[in-house]
Amino acid sequence: MTRGYSLEQDLRFLINNPKYSDIEILCEDEKKLYGCRVILAARSEKSYETQIFFPKINSTEMEIVLEYIYTGSVKEESLTKDNIIETFY
Template sequence: MSTGYSLEKDLIIINNSKYSDIEILCEDEKKLYDCKAILAARSEVFDRLLYNWMKKSFEKQISFPKTSAMEIILEYIYTGSIKEESLIKDNIIEVFYAAITGLSGFLL
């Protein structure tokens, strides 16, 4: 299906370098491509990080230690839900910790 027929499907642009204006670099050197406006609109933490902290507002990259945890966080930011199969024993603690610390415990 081409674009323009479903707003919901058109806006699900998780990890799409074509529409990205920021990269999240994870400790395993994997890059996640994202849109600053969407991250900031959906998360006060990202809003402060990307638009209110002077240094960060000009950078095109931020760091995060756990790829699997950030992928789950981004899934929620972009879709408003998380697939149950995404949460496994190895990543659920990191996702929970990021949630209760407002990501500040993870973002480098």
């Protein structure tokens, strides 16, 4: 991926990227995801914490949510018939 090509592409690079993260997102399957507080602050009220726990959302679904938060869209290949209902419920 070439940086600087488009804002959406650059923001996708930051999704779940521990190198540039300053917040941990813990999911029901105990997998830890990473986020950028500044991006989450623009899109959510939960960004003031350094760790957020979502006990009813698994990490696969949370990655789809993060993709939408960061870019305003979700790649079609990210969605399956199994995860689409759980993700958007």
